[in-house]
Amino acid sequence: MKWCRFQNGKKVSYGIIEGTRVIQVNGSPFTRYARTGNVHSLRSVKLLVPVIPPTFYAAGINYPEHVTWAARMRGQEPNLPKKADVGYRANNALIAHEEPIIVPKDATREVQYEGELVAVIGKKCKSVSEAEALDYVLGFTIGNDVSERTWQRGDRTLWRAKNTDTFKPMGPWIVTGLDPDDLHVKITLSGRVVGEYDVRTALFGVRTYISEMSRYLTLYPGDVVWMGTEGATENMKDGDVCEIEVSDIGVLRNRVVWQR
Protein backbone atom coordinates (compact mmCIF):
# COMPACT_ATOMS: atom_id res chain seq x y z
CA MET A 1 0.00 0.00 0.00
CA LYS A 2 1.26 3.46 -0.92
CA TRP A 3 0.30 6.44 1.23
CA CYS A 4 0.75 10.08 0.25
CA ARG A 5 -0.16 13.42 1.76
CA PHE A 6 -1.23 15.96 -0.80
CA GLN A 7 -2.75 19.30 -1.46
CA ASN A 8 -5.62 19.80 -3.87
CA GLY A 9 -6.64 23.44 -4.05
CA LYS A 10 -6.49 24.57 -0.44
CA LYS A 11 -7.30 21.20 1.09
CA VAL A 12 -4.61 18.95 2.60
CA SER A 13 -5.47 15.23 2.74
CA TYR A 14 -3.95 11.82 2.96
CA GLY A 15 -4.39 9.61 -0.08
CA ILE A 16 -3.84 6.05 -1.21
CA ILE A 17 -1.94 5.80 -4.50
CA GLU A 18 -3.15 3.08 -6.87
CA GLY A 19 -1.33 3.18 -10.19
CA THR A 20 -1.62 6.76 -11.45
CA ARG A 21 -4.61 7.61 -9.25
CA VAL A 22 -4.84 9.02 -5.74
CA ILE A 23 -7.85 7.98 -3.67
CA GLN A 24 -8.50 10.74 -1.15
CA VAL A 25 -9.22 9.53 2.40
CA ASN A 26 -10.78 11.09 5.45
CA GLY A 27 -8.50 10.68 8.47
CA SER A 28 -4.96 9.39 8.20
CA PRO A 29 -2.99 6.15 8.24
CA PHE A 30 -1.94 7.04 11.81
CA THR A 31 -5.46 7.21 13.24
CA ARG A 32 -8.46 5.92 11.34
CA TYR A 33 -9.34 6.53 7.77
CA ALA A 34 -12.09 5.98 5.24
CA ARG A 35 -11.74 6.10 1.47
CA THR A 36 -13.80 8.85 -0.17
CA GLY A 37 -15.21 9.01 -3.66
CA ASN A 38 -12.71 11.74 -4.56
CA VAL A 39 -10.12 10.32 -6.91
CA HIS A 40 -7.38 12.47 -8.44
CA SER A 41 -4.74 11.83 -11.01
CA LEU A 42 -1.36 11.58 -9.28
CA ARG A 43 0.03 14.17 -11.69
CA SER A 44 -2.59 16.75 -10.83
CA VAL A 45 -2.01 16.93 -7.06
CA LYS A 46 0.83 18.59 -5.17
CA LEU A 47 2.60 16.00 -3.02
CA LEU A 48 3.50 17.22 0.47
CA VAL A 49 5.98 15.84 2.99
CA PRO A 50 4.22 12.52 3.78
CA VAL A 51 4.20 13.16 7.54
CA ILE A 52 5.16 15.97 9.94
CA PRO A 53 6.78 13.93 12.70
CA PRO A 54 6.15 14.58 16.41
CA THR A 55 9.82 13.63 16.84
CA PHE A 56 12.35 13.47 14.01
CA TYR A 57 15.05 10.86 14.71
CA ALA A 58 18.18 10.20 12.65
CA ALA A 59 20.65 7.33 13.04
CA GLY A 60 23.49 9.54 11.81
CA ILE A 61 26.65 7.50 11.16
CA ASN A 62 25.36 3.98 10.55
CA TYR A 63 27.21 2.51 7.53
CA PRO A 64 30.87 1.38 7.65
CA GLU A 65 32.25 3.10 4.53
CA HIS A 66 30.54 6.38 5.38
CA VAL A 67 32.03 6.32 8.89
CA THR A 68 35.50 5.66 7.45
CA TRP A 69 35.14 8.39 4.80
CA ALA A 70 33.82 10.95 7.30
CA ALA A 71 36.64 10.24 9.78
CA ARG A 72 39.36 10.56 7.11
CA MET A 73 37.85 13.87 5.99
CA ARG A 74 38.33 15.14 9.55
CA GLY A 75 41.88 13.68 9.64
CA GLN A 76 40.87 11.11 12.28
CA GLU A 77 40.98 7.34 12.54
CA PRO A 78 37.59 5.75 11.81
CA ASN A 79 35.77 4.59 14.90
CA LEU A 80 32.67 2.48 14.27
CA PRO A 81 29.84 3.18 16.73
CA LYS A 82 29.32 0.25 19.09
CA LYS A 83 25.63 0.83 19.70
CA ALA A 84 22.54 2.32 18.14
CA ASP A 85 22.62 5.83 19.68
CA VAL A 86 20.08 7.94 17.81
CA GLY A 87 20.21 11.67 17.00
CA TYR A 88 17.69 14.31 15.95
CA ARG A 89 16.79 16.48 13.00
CA ALA A 90 14.23 19.33 12.86
CA ASN A 91 10.85 19.83 11.18
CA ASN A 92 11.59 23.38 9.99
CA ALA A 93 13.98 21.86 7.43
CA LEU A 94 11.49 19.44 5.82
CA ILE A 95 10.54 19.89 2.17
CA ALA A 96 8.59 17.65 -0.19
CA HIS A 97 9.53 15.79 -3.36
CA GLU A 98 10.22 18.26 -6.20
CA GLU A 99 10.64 21.26 -3.87
CA PRO A 100 13.97 23.12 -4.13
CA ILE A 101 16.86 22.80 -1.67
CA ILE A 102 17.75 26.45 -1.09
CA VAL A 103 21.36 27.03 0.00
CA PRO A 104 22.02 30.23 2.00
CA LYS A 105 24.43 32.82 0.64
CA ASP A 106 27.07 32.25 3.29
CA ALA A 107 27.31 28.46 2.86
CA THR A 108 30.59 27.07 1.55
CA ARG A 109 30.71 24.84 -1.53
CA GLU A 110 30.57 21.75 0.67
CA VAL A 111 26.80 21.25 0.55
CA GLN A 112 26.28 17.51 0.10
CA TYR A 113 23.48 14.94 -0.23
CA GLU A 114 22.99 11.87 1.97
CA GLY A 115 20.46 9.40 0.56
CA GLU A 116 18.63 7.49 3.28
CA LEU A 117 15.85 5.05 3.98
CA VAL A 118 13.26 6.45 6.42
CA ALA A 119 11.12 4.32 8.74
CA VAL A 120 7.74 5.83 9.65
CA ILE A 121 6.28 4.73 12.99
CA GLY A 122 2.62 3.67 12.79
CA LYS A 123 1.76 2.76 16.37
CA LYS A 124 2.80 3.91 19.82
CA CYS A 125 5.47 1.62 21.20
CA LYS A 126 7.68 1.23 24.27
CA SER A 127 10.00 -1.67 25.15
CA VAL A 128 9.55 -3.74 22.01
CA SER A 129 11.84 -6.59 20.93
CA GLU A 130 13.71 -6.64 17.63
CA ALA A 131 11.40 -9.43 16.46
CA GLU A 132 8.28 -7.31 16.94
CA ALA A 133 9.78 -3.89 16.01
CA LEU A 134 8.49 -3.83 12.42
CA ASP A 135 4.92 -4.37 13.65
CA TYR A 136 5.08 -0.75 14.85
CA VAL A 137 6.30 0.63 11.53
CA LEU A 138 3.63 1.94 9.15
CA GLY A 139 6.01 1.87 6.20
CA PHE A 140 9.07 3.42 4.59
CA THR A 141 9.85 6.59 2.69
CA ILE A 142 13.03 8.32 1.46
CA GLY A 143 15.12 11.15 2.92
CA ASN A 144 17.99 13.36 1.76
CA ASP A 145 20.02 14.44 4.82
CA VAL A 146 21.54 17.54 3.13
CA SER A 147 24.64 18.68 5.03
CA GLU A 148 26.94 21.70 4.91
CA ARG A 149 30.25 20.05 5.84
CA THR A 150 32.13 23.19 6.90
CA TRP A 151 29.42 24.06 9.41
CA GLN A 152 29.27 20.39 10.43
CA ARG A 153 32.95 20.47 11.37
CA GLY A 154 32.98 23.93 12.97
CA ASP A 155 29.73 24.35 14.91
CA ARG A 156 29.13 22.86 18.36
CA THR A 157 25.94 21.14 17.14
CA LEU A 158 24.50 20.16 13.75
CA TRP A 159 21.80 22.85 13.84
CA ARG A 160 22.55 24.78 10.65
CA ALA A 161 24.80 22.13 9.02
CA LYS A 162 21.84 19.75 8.83
CA ASN A 163 18.72 21.77 9.73
CA THR A 164 18.85 24.96 7.68
CA ASP A 165 15.40 25.47 6.10
CA THR A 166 14.91 23.10 3.08
CA PHE A 167 17.84 20.82 4.03
CA LYS A 168 15.60 17.82 4.76
CA PRO A 169 13.75 16.61 1.63
CA MET A 170 11.45 13.67 2.52
CA GLY A 171 9.05 11.68 0.35
CA PRO A 172 7.53 11.18 -2.13
CA TRP A 173 5.23 8.72 -0.29
CA ILE A 174 5.18 5.94 2.30
CA VAL A 175 5.13 2.29 1.18
CA THR A 176 3.87 -0.37 3.60
CA GLY A 177 4.71 -4.07 3.85
CA LEU A 178 8.42 -3.87 2.98
CA ASP A 179 11.32 -5.60 4.67
CA PRO A 180 13.99 -2.89 4.97
CA ASP A 181 16.79 -5.44 4.58
CA ASP A 182 15.64 -6.19 1.02
CA LEU A 183 15.99 -2.57 -0.13
CA HIS A 184 18.64 -0.97 -2.31
CA VAL A 185 19.47 2.76 -2.38
CA LYS A 186 20.83 4.58 -5.45
CA ILE A 187 21.80 8.25 -5.45
CA THR A 188 22.19 10.26 -8.64
CA LEU A 189 23.36 13.85 -9.09
CA SER A 190 22.13 15.44 -12.31
CA GLY A 191 21.84 11.99 -13.86
CA ARG A 192 25.21 10.60 -12.73
CA VAL A 193 25.19 7.74 -10.19
CA VAL A 194 27.20 8.96 -7.18
CA GLY A 195 26.34 6.32 -4.61
CA GLU A 196 24.65 2.96 -4.23
CA TYR A 197 24.22 0.53 -1.33
CA ASP A 198 22.15 -2.22 0.21
CA VAL A 199 20.25 -1.24 3.37
CA ARG A 200 21.20 -4.56 4.97
CA THR A 201 24.88 -3.45 5.19
CA ALA A 202 23.98 -0.94 7.92
CA LEU A 203 25.81 -1.32 11.23
CA PHE A 204 22.43 -1.38 12.99
CA GLY A 205 19.18 -2.17 11.20
CA VAL A 206 15.70 -0.70 11.62
CA ARG A 207 14.67 -3.48 14.02
CA THR A 208 17.70 -2.84 16.26
CA TYR A 209 17.22 0.94 16.34
CA ILE A 210 13.52 0.74 17.18
CA SER A 211 14.03 -1.91 19.83
CA GLU A 212 16.96 -0.06 21.47
CA MET A 213 15.27 3.35 21.37
CA SER A 214 12.06 1.92 22.81
CA ARG A 215 13.90 0.74 25.93
CA TYR A 216 14.07 4.39 27.07
CA LEU A 217 11.54 6.31 25.03
CA THR A 218 8.06 5.98 23.62
CA LEU A 219 7.77 6.14 19.86
CA TYR A 220 4.57 7.75 18.56
CA PRO A 221 2.59 7.43 15.32
CA GLY A 222 4.21 9.67 12.72
CA ASP A 223 7.68 9.69 14.28
CA VAL A 224 10.34 9.10 11.64
CA VAL A 225 13.72 7.41 11.93
CA TRP A 226 16.21 8.29 9.17
CA MET A 227 18.57 5.36 8.84
CA GLY A 228 21.85 7.00 7.72
CA THR A 229 23.74 6.78 4.43
CA GLU A 230 26.66 4.76 3.05
CA GLY A 231 29.80 5.85 1.21
CA ALA A 232 31.46 9.15 0.37
CA THR A 233 29.32 12.13 -0.66
CA GLU A 234 30.00 14.96 -3.12
CA ASN A 235 29.26 18.67 -3.34
CA MET A 236 26.05 19.77 -5.06
CA LYS A 237 26.27 22.80 -7.36
CA ASP A 238 23.64 25.40 -8.18
CA GLY A 239 21.12 23.79 -10.52
CA ASP A 240 22.05 20.19 -9.72
CA VAL A 241 19.18 17.75 -9.36
CA CYS A 242 19.62 15.14 -6.64
CA GLU A 243 17.63 11.93 -6.87
CA ILE A 244 17.47 9.29 -4.15
CA GLU A 245 15.94 6.07 -5.42
CA VAL A 246 14.97 3.25 -3.08
CA SER A 247 13.83 -0.02 -4.65
CA ASP A 248 10.11 -0.78 -4.11
CA ILE A 249 9.53 2.79 -2.91
CA GLY A 250 10.37 5.26 -5.69
CA VAL A 251 12.45 8.37 -6.30
CA LEU A 252 12.82 11.51 -4.18
CA ARG A 253 13.91 14.35 -6.49
CA ASN A 254 15.02 17.86 -5.51
CA ARG A 255 16.80 20.63 -7.35
CA VAL A 256 19.53 22.67 -5.64
CA VAL A 257 19.19 26.45 -5.78
CA TRP A 258 21.96 28.66 -4.40
CA GLN A 259 20.85 32.02 -3.06
CA ARG A 260 22.77 34.93 -4.59
Next chain:
Amino acid sequence: MKWCRFQNGKKVSYGIIEGTRVIQVNGSPFTRYARTGNVHSLRSVKLLVPVIPPTFYAAGINYPEHVTWAARMRGQEPNLPKKADVGYRANNALIAHEEPIIVPKDATREVQYEGELVAVIGKKCKSVSEAEALDYVLGFTIGNDVSERTWQRGDRTLWRAKNTDTFKPMGPWIVTGLDPDDLHVKITLSGRVVGEYDVRTALFGVRTYISEMSRYLTLYPGDVVWMGTEGATENMKDGDVCEIEVSDIGVLRNRVVWQR
Protein backbone atom coordinates in the same frame (compact mmCIF):
# COMPACT_ATOMS: atom_id res chain seq x y z
CA MET B 1 -0.93 37.50 30.96
CA LYS B 2 -0.64 33.88 32.11
CA TRP B 3 -1.49 31.06 29.69
CA CYS B 4 -2.01 27.44 30.66
CA ARG B 5 -3.05 24.27 28.87
CA PHE B 6 -5.24 22.05 30.97
CA GLN B 7 -7.49 19.06 31.09
CA ASN B 8 -10.95 19.15 32.57
CA GLY B 9 -12.62 15.77 32.36
CA LYS B 10 -11.66 14.52 28.89
CA LYS B 11 -11.37 17.93 27.28
CA VAL B 12 -8.01 19.63 26.65
CA SER B 13 -8.10 23.44 26.39
CA TYR B 14 -5.98 26.51 26.70
CA GLY B 15 -6.85 28.83 29.53
CA ILE B 16 -6.01 32.26 30.89
CA ILE B 17 -5.10 32.26 34.57
CA GLU B 18 -6.40 35.21 36.59
CA GLY B 19 -5.65 34.87 40.27
CA THR B 20 -6.92 31.44 41.30
CA ARG B 21 -9.28 31.10 38.34
CA VAL B 22 -8.76 29.65 34.85
CA ILE B 23 -10.82 31.17 32.05
CA GLN B 24 -11.22 28.51 29.38
CA VAL B 25 -10.68 29.71 25.81
CA ASN B 26 -11.58 28.39 22.39
CA GLY B 27 -8.51 28.31 20.16
CA SER B 28 -5.02 28.95 21.45
CA PRO B 29 -2.55 31.77 22.06
CA PHE B 30 -0.71 30.61 18.90
CA THR B 31 -3.66 31.04 16.54
CA ARG B 32 -6.79 32.91 17.56
CA TYR B 33 -8.73 32.56 20.72
CA ALA B 34 -11.93 33.66 22.38
CA ARG B 35 -12.68 33.59 26.09
CA THR B 36 -15.58 31.31 27.00
CA GLY B 37 -17.93 31.49 29.95
CA ASN B 38 -16.32 28.38 31.44
CA VAL B 39 -14.30 29.37 34.46
CA HIS B 40 -12.54 26.81 36.64
CA SER B 41 -10.66 27.02 39.87
CA LEU B 42 -6.93 26.59 39.17
CA ARG B 43 -6.79 23.87 41.81
CA SER B 44 -9.48 21.77 40.17
CA VAL B 45 -7.91 21.38 36.72
CA LYS B 46 -5.00 19.19 35.67
CA LEU B 47 -2.26 21.36 34.18
CA LEU B 48 -0.65 19.91 31.04
CA VAL B 49 2.64 20.74 29.36
CA PRO B 50 1.82 24.30 28.20
CA VAL B 51 2.72 23.57 24.56
CA ILE B 52 3.79 20.57 22.46
CA PRO B 53 6.48 22.19 20.33
CA PRO B 54 6.79 21.57 16.58
CA THR B 55 10.55 21.81 17.22
CA PHE B 56 12.17 21.58 20.65
CA TYR B 57 15.37 23.64 20.81
CA ALA B 58 17.86 23.77 23.68
CA ALA B 59 20.81 26.12 24.07
CA GLY B 60 22.74 23.47 25.99
CA ILE B 61 25.92 24.90 27.55
CA ASN B 62 25.18 28.61 27.85
CA TYR B 63 26.35 29.80 31.30
CA PRO B 64 30.02 30.22 32.24
CA GLU B 65 30.14 28.39 35.58
CA HIS B 66 28.16 25.43 34.21
CA VAL B 67 30.56 25.13 31.26
CA THR B 68 33.55 25.16 33.62
CA TRP B 69 31.96 22.64 35.99
CA ALA B 70 30.94 20.29 33.15
CA ALA B 71 34.41 20.39 31.57
CA ARG B 72 36.17 19.64 34.89
CA MET B 73 33.80 16.71 35.45
CA ARG B 74 35.01 15.27 32.13
CA GLY B 75 38.65 16.03 33.07
CA GLN B 76 38.93 18.68 30.35
CA GLU B 77 39.81 22.36 30.24
CA PRO B 78 36.71 24.57 30.04
CA ASN B 79 36.10 25.96 26.58
CA LEU B 80 33.39 28.64 26.40
CA PRO B 81 31.27 28.41 23.22
CA LYS B 82 31.99 31.33 20.88
CA LYS B 83 28.59 31.43 19.25
CA ALA B 84 24.97 30.56 19.83
CA ASP B 85 24.83 27.06 18.29
CA VAL B 86 21.54 25.50 19.33
CA GLY B 87 20.73 21.83 20.04
CA TYR B 88 17.59 19.73 20.27
CA ARG B 89 15.49 17.86 22.77
CA ALA B 90 12.52 15.52 22.12
CA ASN B 91 8.78 15.70 22.76
CA ASN B 92 8.49 12.10 24.01
CA ALA B 93 10.28 13.23 27.18
CA LEU B 94 7.94 16.11 28.10
CA ILE B 95 5.94 15.94 31.32
CA ALA B 96 3.85 18.57 33.10
CA HIS B 97 4.19 20.31 36.45
CA GLU B 98 3.60 17.83 39.31
CA GLU B 99 4.08 14.73 37.11
CA PRO B 100 6.80 12.30 38.24
CA ILE B 101 10.28 12.03 36.71
CA ILE B 102 10.61 8.25 36.30
CA VAL B 103 14.20 6.99 36.27
CA PRO B 104 14.79 3.67 34.45
CA LYS B 105 16.20 0.71 36.37
CA ASP B 106 19.53 0.73 34.55
CA ALA B 107 20.33 4.42 35.15
CA THR B 108 23.31 5.21 37.36
CA ARG B 109 22.98 7.45 40.42
CA GLU B 110 24.03 10.47 38.35
CA VAL B 111 20.55 11.65 37.41
CA GLN B 112 20.62 15.43 37.80
CA TYR B 113 18.35 18.48 37.39
CA GLU B 114 19.09 21.52 35.23
CA GLY B 115 16.75 24.45 35.94
CA GLU B 116 16.15 26.60 32.87
CA LEU B 117 14.18 29.49 31.47
CA VAL B 118 12.18 28.53 28.36
CA ALA B 119 11.22 30.96 25.60
CA VAL B 120 8.01 30.06 23.73
CA ILE B 121 7.78 31.32 20.14
CA GLY B 122 4.47 33.04 19.33
CA LYS B 123 4.84 34.00 15.68
CA LYS B 124 6.58 32.57 12.63
CA CYS B 125 9.90 34.30 12.12
CA LYS B 126 12.91 34.20 9.81
CA SER B 127 15.89 36.59 9.70
CA VAL B 128 14.94 38.80 12.64
CA SER B 129 17.31 41.19 14.39
CA GLU B 130 18.17 41.00 18.09
CA ALA B 131 16.17 44.19 18.63
CA GLU B 132 12.97 42.68 17.23
CA ALA B 133 13.50 39.08 18.45
CA LEU B 134 11.27 39.35 21.54
CA ASP B 135 8.35 40.49 19.35
CA TYR B 136 8.17 36.87 18.17
CA VAL B 137 8.12 35.39 21.66
CA LEU B 138 4.71 34.65 23.17
CA GLY B 139 6.14 34.35 26.65
CA PHE B 140 8.28 32.33 29.03
CA THR B 141 7.91 29.13 30.98
CA ILE B 142 10.23 26.86 33.01
CA GLY B 143 12.08 23.66 32.12
CA ASN B 144 14.03 21.00 33.98
CA ASP B 145 16.60 19.47 31.59
CA VAL B 146 16.99 16.21 33.55
CA SER B 147 20.24 14.46 32.57
CA GLU B 148 21.81 11.07 33.25
CA ARG B 149 25.51 12.06 33.34
CA THR B 150 26.99 8.59 32.76
CA TRP B 151 24.97 8.18 29.57
CA GLN B 152 25.78 11.78 28.65
CA ARG B 153 29.51 11.00 28.78
CA GLY B 154 29.36 7.55 27.16
CA ASP B 155 26.77 7.69 24.38
CA ARG B 156 27.45 9.18 20.94
CA THR B 157 24.40 11.46 21.27
CA LEU B 158 22.27 12.80 24.13
CA TRP B 159 19.27 10.66 23.20
CA ARG B 160 18.73 8.69 26.43
CA ALA B 161 20.88 10.92 28.69
CA LYS B 162 18.47 13.81 28.12
CA ASN B 163 15.41 12.38 26.33
CA THR B 164 14.37 9.29 28.25
CA ASP B 165 10.58 9.45 28.76
CA THR B 166 9.71 11.94 31.60
CA PHE B 167 13.16 13.63 31.57
CA LYS B 168 11.81 16.98 30.32
CA PRO B 169 9.41 18.59 32.82
CA MET B 170 8.04 21.87 31.41
CA GLY B 171 5.54 24.33 32.87
CA PRO B 172 3.51 25.16 34.84
CA TRP B 173 2.32 27.94 32.49
CA ILE B 174 3.51 30.64 30.06
CA VAL B 175 3.81 34.25 31.21
CA THR B 176 3.80 37.04 28.61
CA GLY B 177 5.35 40.51 28.70
CA LEU B 178 8.55 39.64 30.56
CA ASP B 179 12.08 40.78 29.82
CA PRO B 180 14.18 37.62 30.21
CA ASP B 181 17.17 39.61 31.43
CA ASP B 182 15.23 40.65 34.53
CA LEU B 183 14.57 37.07 35.64
CA HIS B 184 16.16 35.06 38.43
CA VAL B 185 16.23 31.26 38.66
CA LYS B 186 16.30 29.30 41.92
CA ILE B 187 16.56 25.51 42.10
CA THR B 188 15.66 23.54 45.21
CA LEU B 189 15.96 19.83 45.88
CA SER B 190 13.61 18.57 48.59
CA GLY B 191 13.54 22.07 50.07
CA ARG B 192 17.30 22.77 49.98
CA VAL B 193 18.50 25.52 47.61
CA VAL B 194 21.02 23.87 45.27
CA GLY B 195 21.41 26.57 42.61
CA GLU B 196 20.55 30.16 41.87
CA TYR B 197 21.41 32.54 39.02
CA ASP B 198 20.40 35.58 37.03
CA VAL B 199 19.31 34.88 33.45
CA ARG B 200 21.27 37.93 32.28
CA THR B 201 24.59 36.16 33.06
CA ALA B 202 24.05 33.77 30.11
CA LEU B 203 26.78 33.73 27.48
CA PHE B 204 24.10 34.36 24.84
CA GLY B 205 20.69 35.78 25.66
CA VAL B 206 17.26 34.97 24.26
CA ARG B 207 17.48 37.82 21.73
CA THR B 208 20.85 36.57 20.41
CA TYR B 209 19.72 32.97 20.11
CA ILE B 210 16.51 33.80 18.27
CA SER B 211 18.22 36.25 15.93
CA GLU B 212 21.10 33.84 15.13
CA MET B 213 18.84 30.80 14.68
CA SER B 214 16.50 32.76 12.42
CA ARG B 215 19.33 33.48 9.98
CA TYR B 216 19.13 29.85 8.85
CA LEU B 217 15.83 28.48 10.03
CA THR B 218 12.21 29.48 10.41
CA LEU B 219 10.86 29.48 13.94
CA TYR B 220 7.18 28.51 14.24
CA PRO B 221 4.46 29.28 16.80
CA GLY B 222 4.84 26.86 19.69
CA ASP B 223 8.54 26.15 19.17
CA VAL B 224 10.41 26.32 22.46
CA VAL B 225 13.99 27.36 23.20
CA TRP B 226 15.38 26.10 26.51
CA MET B 227 18.06 28.56 27.57
CA GLY B 228 20.52 26.38 29.52
CA THR B 229 21.42 26.32 33.21
CA GLU B 230 24.14 27.80 35.42
CA GLY B 231 26.37 26.23 38.02
CA ALA B 232 27.09 22.70 39.21
CA THR B 233 24.25 20.19 39.53
CA GLU B 234 23.66 17.36 41.99
CA ASN B 235 22.23 13.85 41.91
CA MET B 236 18.53 13.40 42.61
CA LYS B 237 17.53 10.47 44.83
CA ASP B 238 14.35 8.40 44.78
CA GLY B 239 11.62 10.51 46.35
CA ASP B 240 13.38 13.85 45.95
CA VAL B 241 11.22 16.77 44.86
CA CYS B 242 12.90 19.17 42.45
CA GLU B 243 11.55 22.70 42.19
CA ILE B 244 12.64 25.24 39.60
CA GLU B 245 11.46 28.73 40.48
CA VAL B 246 11.72 31.62 38.04
CA SER B 247 10.79 35.08 39.32
CA ASP B 248 7.60 36.50 37.77
CA ILE B 249 6.71 33.06 36.36
CA GLY B 250 6.28 30.57 39.20
CA VAL B 251 7.48 27.14 40.29
CA LEU B 252 7.84 23.92 38.27
CA ARG B 253 7.69 21.01 40.71
CA ASN B 254 8.36 17.32 40.00
CA ARG B 255 9.02 14.32 42.19
CA VAL B 256 11.69 11.77 41.28
CA VAL B 257 10.64 8.11 41.20
CA TRP B 258 13.23 5.39 40.61
CA GLN B 259 11.95 2.26 38.93
CA ARG B 260 12.78 -0.86 40.87
